[in-house]
Amino acid sequence: MFLFKKTDPGVRELLKTAKDGVVVCGHCKEEIDRKELIRNYYICPKCQKYLRIPARDRITLIADRDSFSEMAANVTSVDFLKFPGYEEKLNKARMSTGEKEAVVCGVCKIDGISVAIFAMDPRFIMASMGSAVGEKITRIFEHATRYHLPVIGFTASGGARMQEGIVSLMQMAKVSGAVKRHSNGGNLYVTVLTDPTTGGVTASFAMQGDILLAEPKALIGFAGRRVVEQTTKSTLPDNFQSAEFLLEHGFIDQIIPREDLRDTIVNILKLHSRKGETL
Amino acid sequence: MIAYEKLKLARQNGRPTGSAYLDELFTNRLDLCGDRRYGEDAAIIGGIGYLGDMPVTYIAIDKGTDLDSRLKKNFGCPKPEGYRKALRLMKQAEKFNRPVICFVDTLGAYPGAEAEERGQGQAIAENIMEMMGLKTPVISVVIGEGGSGGALALCASDRVYMLENAVYSVITPEGCATILWKDAKRVADAAECLHITAEDMVEYHVAERVIPEDFTHFKRMCADLKKVLLSDLAVITQNSISGMLENRYERFRRIGIYEEAAGKYGNP
Structure with missing residues (x-):
């Protein structure tokens, strides 16, 4: 034993x-x-x-050894609105994480199956989505559509990055367009919702997967808890906007403990390929 | 303080709401209710009518005009069932080859507990994704406030028009001020920082047209708007469906300002 x-x-x-x-x-x-x-x-x-797990470690945890090849690695944000404090926030995030942006994406193999993958990094300005994040995720979907690859996406985000104004909101539509094309091509998209997945990311590609998995107790929602409390003028139950709450209300497929995540994803990938077929 | 002045105008009492545009622009109107899933949301009016001699599907967020109607319409903050009704009507429009005209005027999607329970984020996500593939033309007109994801759920379109004093923003200036300065009263500063005016939308390729406002001659203003809508629809429908969808994809694909390696990419 x-x-x-x-x-x-x-x-x-x-x-x-x-x-x-x-x-x-x-x-x-x-x-x-x-x-x-x-x-x-x-x-x-x-x-x-x-x-919370750094984006690159997420990928290492699930990818076959040495199989990950990063894409769009040099796409970075610009403070084009000269928004108060944005430049400093970007510099601080880059210094403390060693990452250029809030998402890492590329291609890898999982149990020998080729996939496109992205992982958002909550340490980087709460993985908010600006032009760079939108561009990188759009590119990974376009690549996956071209080569008929499944996409595995780990979401974590505070939402659209307000420091990029309306341009950040438009990233929701840009990525959604790429997800739609990927889906129309008959390709699989699995999202793993991790703590916290909120705002504009919830209201776009986080919820657009064919299969939605979540981590136990992850915060997943659209509006912030404080805003909801102010609106309803009441205190909310502790489990409000938790993965368990979403499962109960029918918005996710399963909650998967971390130690079982890789096996679950391998099984999903296999179930979407013909038995015996090498991908 | 141009942005703040515009924000105040966009929110002003007495400004025509969604239903006023429907009354002026469409004839033989047939309002259609319900999302066939959960309920009816009075914040969004949808239906079929003639624009000139062309049957179209209209979808309008309506804030209401007096306290009673505003309460009923939740001050123009749609719930998931409102967005799902909108999507149902868009899919119906696609089936019958009718163009879709959306009128947007919202502070944002309703941030209440029941909206979260019924999947506000999922409803908006589905609308945006389905609109990106909708095989019929869609034009959206922001007539007042374009509040974040709640507005984008009706704006993943072939063309977006901004009324002269309408605003469109990733977050309410109040929300932004609270986050930035822990002071919701610095709305004017936040509005300026966020770049929310019609001119900003044209600059960042978010909108194609700015529609002049003349509420004292509202009939005439709407007659002009009708002409613009019909002429743009004629241009869009000249294209094949696949060409139209390609253009819609590219319309959003090119939005984004970032750097890559040495050079700056994206626009403007």
């Missing part, structure tokens, strides 16, 4: 480059060994809170 599940290959990959040391859980404020946290799929071993 095995007491422990065999270490996931994705976890092994992350552990190779992980630095020693401790991090503080944002939820229970306890100190956690960084490697233990990664071994536990970024779920706090003390309080079981699903901590």
